Amino acid sequence: MDEMEANQFREFGKEMIDYVADYLENIRERPVVPTVEPGYLRQLIPSEAPNEPEKWQDVMADIERVIMPGITHWHSPKFHAYFAAANSYPAIVADILSGGIACVGFSWIASPACTELEVVTMDWLGKMLDLPKEFLACSGGKGGGIIQGTASEATLVALLGAKARAIHFAKKEHPDWKDSDIISKLIGYTSCQSHSSVERAGLLGGVKLRSLDTDNESRLRGDTLEKAIEKDREAGLIPFYAVATLGTTASCSFDNLEEIGPVCNKNNVWLHIDAAYAGAAFVCPEYRYLMKGIERADSFDFNPHKWMLVNFDCSAMWLKDPSWLVNAFNVDPLYLKHDQQGNAPDYRHWQIPLGRRFRSLKLWFVLRLYGVEKIQEYIRKHIGLAHYFESLVKADDRFEVTQEVVMGLVCFRLKGSNDISKYLLKRLNKRGLIHLVPSEVRGTYFLRMAVCSRLTEKEDMDVTWKEITEAAEEVLAGKYMNGN
Amino acid sequence: MDEMEANQFREFGKEMIDYVADYLENIRERPVVPTVEPGYLRQLIPSEAPNEPEKWQDVMADIERVIMPGITHWHSPKFHAYFAAANSYPAIVADILSGGIACVGFSWIASPACTELEVVTMDWLGKMLDLPKEFLACSGGKGGGIIQGTASEATLVALLGAKARAIHFAKKEHPDWKDSDIISKLIGYTSCQSHSSVERAGLLGGVKLRSLDTDNESRLRGDTLEKAIEKDREAGLIPFYAVATLGTTASCSFDNLEEIGPVCNKNNVWLHIDAAYAGAAFVCPEYRYLMKGIERADSFDFNPHKWMLVNFDCSAMWLKDPSWLVNAFNVDPLYLKHDQQGNAPDYRHWQIPLGRRFRSLKLWFVLRLYGVEKIQEYIRKHIGLAHYFESLVKADDRFEVTQEVVMGLVCFRLKGSNDISKYLLKRLNKRGLIHLVPSEVRGTYFLRMAVCSRLTEKEDMDVTWKEITEAAEEVLAGKYMNGN
Known part of the structure; x- marks a missing residue:
């Protein structure tokens, strides 16, 4: 058996640690939602598993070639869809241990x-x-x-x-x-x-x-x-x-x-x-x-x-x-x-x-390496960012906030018919800088801006809001000009 | 927020990679089943999460102090219970990436x-x-x-x-x-x-x-x-x-x-x-x-x-x-x-x-970094080890194999009443060198020897068989002497 030896694992594993750190440090620069079409990936890899072992360096290289073009970057500060998914360094390290003990x-x-x-x-x-x-x-x-x-x-x-x-x-x-x-x-x-x-x-x-x-x-x-x-x-x-x-x-x-x-x-x-x-x-x-x-x-x-x-x-x-x-x-x-x-x-x-x-290893690592106070700070920071975004929306007469902001979610829409907010979302998705999903309550369609990323700062909220207002201007202009 | 930074993650993550490699390389030396009593762990750690962040080095040190004494080492070649659980280096590395993308x-x-x-x-x-x-x-x-x-x-x-x-x-x-x-x-x-x-x-x-x-x-x-x-x-x-x-x-x-x-x-x-x-x-x-x-x-x-x-x-x-x-x-x-x-x-x-x-990342990594042929070799090796163990059992008149050996499992027992095999298992558990679980089919109680670890070699089968025969001698001697 010339399977992967411990020494190769030490190299490969450490390379992956660096890759993940680099990925998260630079995640802002990636387009938040991929532009691939369904079936994109099948064309990029062979139709069968290899008979002989490949080199780990080749697998590593395929991450950027095969995987990343199809990733929706949930940890980008430009990702505001669904709700947050957690991602922290202590949890990732704990999962290595969990995998090792297995x-x-x-x-x-x-x-x-x-x-x-x-x-x-x-x-x-x-x-x-x-x-x-x-x-x-x-x-x-x-x-x-x-x-x-x-x-x-x-x-x-x-x-x-x-x-x-x-x-x-x-x-x-x-x-x-x-x-x-x-x-x-x-x-x-x-x-x-x-x-x-x-x-x-x-x-x-x-x-x-x-x-x-x-x-x-x-x-x-x-x-x-x-x-x-x-x-x-x-x-x-x-x-x-x-x-x-x-x-x-x-x-x-x-x-x-x-x-x-x-x-x-x-x-x-x-x-x-x-x-x-x-x-x-x-x-x-x-x-x-x-x-x-x-x-x-x-x-x-x-x-x-x-x-x-x-x-x-x-x-x-x-x-x-x-x-x-x-x-x-x-x-x-x-x-x-x-x-x-x-x-x-x-x-x-x-x-x-x-x-x-x-699974409790990652809970244990996170609680110890953050501590209760830092976790509280983290929650409060996200809620604060949501309120900051709320204030931006409220300061713009063309928009309305549809639900009291209590946590890290802001529900908002363009005033007027549902269609205009639907078109706003379409424009935003087409422009591709940020990612939101819509919702509807009692017949009112609106957009959901969830503060999702651990990396999100006030400046990111400004970027998001700027993008939304630019798209809104396009929509509103289009609407007035040709009824689209 | 002075949460864990990327640079600390690089250190901590790489230390964990080395820990896991060392753990698996030296797993034979650990007692396969822990001797702790229920409730052991609560006494070793505080009753509440810390308010302030701890150092990752302290968490690292607690793995040997708190976790390892309570681990059943599924990847020890002395572990023959249940069926195998998989554990490979490519899969662990893939899970790091999965955690990073999250x-x-x-x-x-x-x-x-x-x-x-x-x-x-x-x-x-x-x-x-x-x-x-x-x-x-x-x-x-x-x-x-x-x-x-x-x-x-x-x-x-x-x-x-x-x-x-x-x-x-x-x-x-x-x-x-x-x-x-x-x-x-x-x-x-x-x-x-x-x-x-x-x-x-x-x-x-x-x-x-x-x-x-x-x-x-x-x-x-x-x-x-x-x-x-x-x-x-x-x-x-x-x-x-x-x-x-x-x-x-x-x-x-x-x-x-x-x-x-x-x-x-x-x-x-x-x-x-x-x-x-x-x-x-x-x-x-x-x-x-x-x-x-x-x-x-x-x-x-x-x-x-x-x-x-x-x-x-x-x-x-x-x-x-x-x-x-x-x-x-x-x-x-x-x-x-x-x-x-x-x-x-x-x-x-x-x-x-x-x-x-x-989850498919780890499947992809394993298939590529082993390749089909090495996976076939791996399966055949385990089945071969089971047949080798079977031959050891069959060469000993005191024992019988109760089911045809087809895969990596050998079902065997001491000839005679169920009780004597139950007592054999108790002795083995008490001695603690290897770990087996029993089963029963149509009223016949037997022991299951599953080849579980990726690291298992022929010599490990010899160790396991030697341990079983030693325990059996104790049991058989005890039985003849005092009916236990």
Whole structure:
């Protein structure tokens, strides 16, 4: 075997470290969105894998030739689409270690450190957010945290736990009911503003979810939920699950937890909180008013891999009572049993996949190498940049801000018809200097400017705003001249 | 912000590269399984995250102090538990690049290279296994490959696709049936030897799966499946899904695809093939007889992150017709739409999570830096080592090999009662030099010796066998002396 030897790895790995550092240091200079057409890449590489080993230097050279022309640069300060994806040096280094150890942490014995570091760092993180102690493993109760791959998995996991709980209680009351009868009666709730992955969790989990209207500020309110639950109960359905969103994707609105929580508790409805993006802000005490009422929830999830500097995949989920999941989906063959079951969580029972990487290393590295205060500064800086951008928009009479700016997202549009803002986005995409995606709430189409990059500074906001106003001038001029 | 700067990253990252190289070069010297007790780690680190940034050198120093005492060293040649987990230098370097780019590839436009490299490398890999062209994207049909996180997700994804297809056809025939009526009639099939994650997929997907008996060599046979389907049809159920395993976890047996496939096709049952471990061997033509009949399957999955040198998470799945998934679980909000939908796969519709890392980079790096022939050599070497170990067992009258050795797994036991082999495993665990897990098939308890490490050589097999015979002597002596 003349496979890659350790010495070659030392060279190649270090070259890649330098490449990544150079890439991120100079990312502003790259066009943020590629101009390639679908199928571009197939033409650039052979149609089959090579028979003989290639040189690592040739692979290295192909990064600029093959990969980079097709990259949307999420960490460019000119990238304002979706929400931020995290990218930090400590997390990248931690993942090297995770790759080197390469354990598969499905049970405690499969690598005790892999489970235990996750238990403890999830406690660290929970304390940073001032979560109720029922969510923390260190409180000695049933609760605890787990790193899921994505918020969409957390929503599905919570739904499956809620489903198991509801079936259990329905059977207790009606021992003659079959599972399928019960499942057909189950009904969950979310707002029309929740993420598409919530609706998808309902489809995947095979249960009905009702999409509820929000108030004028895109917030789900308690009375809306209560009325829906009452109506469904009267129709013979079994309300079992509700997802509240803190920081919606469309416009970063916050459901009213203080109202929703008691309604859920009273009705034995599992309340899951999806704070995928905005949850990171709760490290700052001044934003915790937005999560008031969280003590009523059964599960809570946010993504450090969005706005807290831990590279994907790191979705932090806490459950008050994971036993609903563990018991419902526990299959325990001999080859996975070990002597310490019961003394430490076997995270395989808390998640959809069996296997799992050593993901807590990157959370640990980031928390230690930034520290709580720097993470708070980071959040505040992004929110400050969003407010600065907001002030630029508001100072221009041709534009309007469509939603209160609370986090790092500014929703704005050209005054007038939706079409004119749609055309503005088209122009911006055509010009290609910055990247935005649109959204629509209650019939109003708008553009979303998310502060995404760790590297973003005030000057970048100026560049973005200048680009938007230039494109707007083109659009407005075009419109007046030829109706386009 | 005095967060970690690029220059510090260059130092820290390179130090970590050296650490990982040193770790793997010297892994033989570490005790393979830790002796820590549950809760060990919490005592070694503070109970809260630090407020101020720590030095990276301090974090580095904590790897040996905090992490390593709790690591089960999956890449030690003394590790023979479960199945292999992959770990290679090219894959680790590719993951650095993936972390540096840190795009979230849920749609084509979110980073065209992320989608397209996956399409093409999955074609490469499919060709290496000589998969039927209906599975390959380059054939121009509906089929194609995707990298899932784990084989358990692939099993669930296939089940959900099968469920959607079955509901579609049942509704066509019986427009008055409700979904819940149909779902309660659905019945899937797998063998009693399939992986626990198959049973779990049924629980998660909310459908019944029937566990079928195997023949004496732990293989599911066509007539067993056919009879079960007929019986279920007569009882008014709707057979919809079957999972065949190529290389079971318990004993590495292979279901008879040539018999099972036609039964599934005739009955409109979605056939999913779980070749999580053994699938890698099909890069060698001489093992493809074990996958004969694969052209009848609807989906096929194996884990390059087990036995093909690509670090976790890389589970390679091919589907003949992904549209069953895409259409059933497609939720498409405005902020995820883009102009090129339809011209390239949006992999978010093919999987459970929404977000996804740039995982194809590590597959690409491994295939190029090893090349097909070296990967074949690697597989053959592991199988050769297993046969060498088999010969050692067979030469010792006290032992027996319980299952034909086909891949890198040897199932063996001390002749006599199950208890004596259980006690042997306990002794081995207590001695701590090597790590094995047990299994049980048709009432016979045995030990599994899996060749796991990339570094394993013939001498390591000798060490393992010497350790087993020494422990066996203790056990046998003890048994004769005091009945323990």
